[in-house]
Amino acid sequence: MKSLLDNTVVVVLGAFILTFLVFYGLDHFIMAIQGLPLNLNMTPAQ
Amino acid sequence: MHIRLILLIILLVGFVTPSLAEIASNSSEVVANTETTLTPAPELKRSDYPNMGFSSRSVVWILAQMHLFFAAFVLAVPIFVLVIEFIGFKYKDDRYDDMAHEFMKISITAYSITALFGGSLAFALFLLYPQFMAYMMRVFNTQTLVYAGLFFAESALLYIYYYGWNAMRYGEAKWGHLTIGLLLNAVGTTLLVVANSWATFMMAPSGINEVGAVTGSIWEIMKGPLWNPLNLHRVLANIAFGGAVVGAYAAYKFLSAKTMAEKAHYDWMGYTSNFIAVLAFLPLPFAGYWLMAEIYAYSQQMGITAMGGILAWLFVVQAILIGTILLSANYYLWSGMSRCEGSERYTWMIKYIALVLIVGFLIWVTPHTLILTPSEVATLGGSHHHTLGPLGIMPAKNIAVNLMLIATFLSFQLYRRSDKVITVSWAKAGNALMVAIYVIAIANIIFAGVYYGYFTNTVYKVGSSVMQVASTLIVIIGGVIIDTLMFKNAKTLPSTWGKVNNFSQYALFALPVAFTWLMALMGYVRSSVRTNWHVYTVMKDNSPENYIPAIGHAGNMMTIATVLFLLIIVFIFWIASLSNTKQVPEVDNASNC
Numbered sequence: 001m002k003s004l005l006d007n008t009v010v011v012v013l014g015a016f017i018l019t020f021l022v023f024y025g026l027d028h029f030i031m032a033i034q035g036l037p038l039n040l041n042m043t044p045a046q
Numbered sequence: 047m048h049i050r051l052i053l054l055i056i057l058l059v060g061f062v063t064p065s066l067a068e069i070a071s072n073s074s075e076v077v078a079n080t081e082t083t084l085t086p087a088p089e090l091k092r093s094d095y096p097n098m099g100f101s102s103r104s105v106v107w108i109l110a111q112m113h114l115f116f117a118a119f120v121l122a123v124p125i126f127v128l129v130i131e132f133i134g135f136k137y138k139d140d141r142y143d144d145m146a147h148e149f150m151k152i153s154i155t156a157y158s159i160t161a162l163f164g165g166s167l168a169f170a171l172f173l174l175y176p177q178f179m180a181y182m183m184r185v186f187n188t189q190t191l192v193y194a195g196l197f198f199a200e201s202a203l204l205y206i207y208y209y210g211w212n213a214m215r216y217g218e219a220k221w222g223h224l225t226i227g228l229l230l231n232a233v234g235t236t237l238l239v240v241a242n243s244w245a246t247f248m249m250a251p252s253g254i255n256e257v258g259a260v261t262g263s264i265w266e267i268m269k270g271p272l273w274n275p276l277n278l279h280r281v282l283a284n285i286a287f288g289g290a291v292v293g294a295y296a297a298y299k300f301l302s303a304k305t306m307a308e309k310a311h312y313d314w315m316g317y318t319s320n321f322i323a324v325l326a327f328l329p330l331p332f333a334g335y336w337l338m339a340e341i342y343a344y345s346q347q348m349g350i351t352a353m354g355g356i357l358a359w360l361f362v363v364q365a366i367l368i369g370t371i372l373l374s375a376n377y378y379l380w381s382g383m384s385r386c387e388g389s390e391r392y393t394w395m396i397k398y399i400a401l402v403l404i405v406g407f408l409i410w411v412t413p414h415t416l417i418l419t420p421s422e423v424a425t426l427g428g429s430h431h432h433t434l435g436p437l438g439i440m441p442a443k444n445i446a447v448n449l450m451l452i453a454t455f456l457s458f459q460l461y462r463r464s465d466k467v468i469t470v471s472w473a474k475a476g477n478a479l480m481v482a483i484y485v486i487a488i489a490n491i492i493f494a495g496v497y498y499g500y501f502t503n504t505v506y507k508v509g510s511s512v513m514q515v516a517s518t519l520i521v522i523i524g525g526v527i528i529d530t531l532m533f534k535n536a537k538t539l540p541s542t543w544g545k546v547n548n549f550s551q552y553a554l555f556a557l558p559v560a561f562t563w564l565m566a567l568m569g570y571v572r573s574s575v576r577t578n579w580h581v582y583t584v585m586k587d588n589s590p591e592n593y594i595p596a597i598g599h600a601g602n603m604m605t606i607a608t609v610l611f612l613l614i615i616v617f618i619f620w621i622a623s624l625s626n627t628k629q630v631p632e633v634d635n636a637s638n639c
Contacts, residue, residue, distance in 0.1 A: 015478035019486045036509040
């Protein structure tokens with residue numbers, strides 16, 4: 001585990017994937033609470 | 047002795063404030079219980095307005111604006127002074143305590159000027175708009191006495207806080223002093239929100255019926271739909287404004303400093319002031335957005351008057367002023383990085399930050415429509431420019447504003463990192479996470495602005511702007527949290543306070559000038575959206591000046607108020623410096639012989 005965290009590629013990729021998922025979830029949440037749900041591909045849902 | 051004094055004050059404030067509130071509440075109940083005598087708002091005729099031979103509106107405008115400038119300043123300064131004082135106390139660093147005391151010295155002179163303008167404004171309003179003021183007194187009733195009581199409490203606490211500083215400087219007495227500071231801020235903020243309720247009642251009245259007769263309690267009258275958005279907006283704006291004004295004081299003292307020690311002190315003071323101004327300014331556009339959204343929710347017509355009608359062009363002027371603020375604040379931070387050799391690691395990024403700021407600024411000032419001659423329309427092929435036209439609408443401006451705020455935060459973050467060497471074991475992961483947050487937040491802001499702004503319907507366009515705001519806030523909050531954790535046990539590189547170029551100090555002068563003008567400008571917009579109503583939809587304004595003033599005239603009025611305020615501020619700086627000056631007694635040569 002420690003050696004994995006020393007690997008720059010793993011750390012950077014991990015940080016980007018984690019951040020992307022947080023923002024993706026947040027976008028869905030923010031639009032949903034305004035009554036504007038999104039499809040998985042971020043287009044407006046009906 | 048001091049502790050007893052403090053307890054007495056707490057008891058007095060605690061006793062007086064609820065009593066006044068009770069009086070106000072009782073009187074509201076009396077009004078509510080006598081519904082049979084509901085009195086509508088008066089319908090005014092031209093003859094109800096005294097003709098003094100000069101423009102009543104202009105007199106009230108200038109006095110109200112001056113009162114607001116000074117009130118904003120004196121209410122804001124104690125907020126950050128208390129924080130600085132507490133930091134000094136916690137870390138046992140007298141430098142913080144001295145700086146907080148010096149900030150208060152500037153504020154205390156401004157306090158009496160605030161009261162002078164407040165009194166003059168009240169007289170002018172009762173003299174020039176007697177029927178309107180009679181109606182406002184009927185609506186707010188004894189709440190105005192609560193306001194007066196709070197003002198007494200504010201004055202007492204302010205004087206004890208300032209003049210008792212050295213008497214309660216150390217040990218347990220310091221806790222007493224901090225408590226007085228806290229009470230001062232509680233009373234000051236209450237004063238602000240009470241006064242805000244008068245302004246928001248005029249824009250979006252509540253607690254009355256359709257003809258203006260009082261039907262609700264004082265609380266229902268106060269808590270109109272715009273009250274809290276305005277409260278938040280004004281508290282943040284006041285802190286940013288207060289920080290900018292004391293920053294100018296520090297710059298003035300820095301430029302006139304004779305010794306290196308003085309330069310170092312005022313350089314640090316200027317940095318702290320800029321830090322306060324920028325920190326309070328960053329969330330301000332979001333508070334403004336909330337206020338505007340609530341205005342639209344209350345009355346679409348009012349919202350369109352503000353942002354789609356005659357006043358829309360003022361938002362372009364607003365963009366120029368906010369652009370000036372951001373460029374000045376960033377320039378100051380970049381210059382300040384020269385205090386530390388460690389900043390060389392980050393200076394390569396400055397040109398990219400500057401590029402984002404300038405491009406964002408240009409997009410923000412791009413108007414949607416232009417006043418064109420027929421030949422210009424023919425040359426252009428329509429009223430909108432093919433390439434620049436899309437940059438004139440809100441989605442483009444939302445992207446620009448959010449990216450400018452992120453760029454400013456990046457400058458701020460680089461400045462804070464420039465004198466540190468991070469030593470935590472997870473530094474690589476922390477930096478990677480910070481970079482990822484910046485990149486994905488920026489991509490999210492651009493995606494939301496372009497896709498929902500131009501390729502979906504209007505509802506999604508408005509809704510997605512919240513996504514953009516959230517992205518910017520995540521960068522700011524995430525950055526502060528990550529840095530705070532990463533700075534643990536960080537190695538600090540030496541910084542030389544006072545080693546900064548003089549040009550950076552001019553940036554500190556530019557900030558209050560732009561802030562003051564901006565407040566005058568947006569105050570004019572906020573007040574003008576009522577159009578020809580004293581109290582929107584309830585009490586018509588039938589005075590000779592019951593129209594939205596032309597932009598040129600408004601520009602002159604704002605400029606007069608701004609220049610007047612700045613002149614008085616220079617006077618206050620001079621007075622503050624004068625108190626440190628001590629005349630050396632003349633040597634009598636004859637007697638010596």
